[in-house]
Amino acid sequence: MSSGKSVRIAVLFEPGKKAQPVWFELNNRQHRIKQSTYHWQDMVGERQLLHYAVTDGEALYELVFDPADQSWTINSQRTE
Numbered sequence: 001m002s003s004g005k006s007v008r009i010a011v012l013f014e015p016g017k018k019a020q021p022v023w024f025e026l027n028n029r030q031h032r033i034k035q036s037t038y039h040w041q042d043m044v045g046e047r048q049l050l051h052y053a054v055t056d057g058e059a060l061y062e063l064v065f066d067p068a069d070q071s072w073t074i075n076s077q078r079t080e
Helices: none
Strands: 008-012 020-026 029-032 035-044 047-055 059-066 071-079
Touching: 020 059, 020 071
Parallel strands: none
Antiparallel strands: 008 020, 020 029, 035 047, 047 059, 059 071
């Protein structure tokens, strides 16, 4: 399980493609994702986590999806 802050997120799922985050809410503000710069997966114990590095044009964020409980979290944020 991820140790980041839980977030509400909109994701586009298309057949044959990876999930594409579209926007997320952080601190009562909606951030539209302009670009997904990188994605990867890892294992924490028995759980597979899917990571997405995204930018809203102002900062870089790491969004993490846990398929086991269908939750999204933000692990980090960096101003560009």
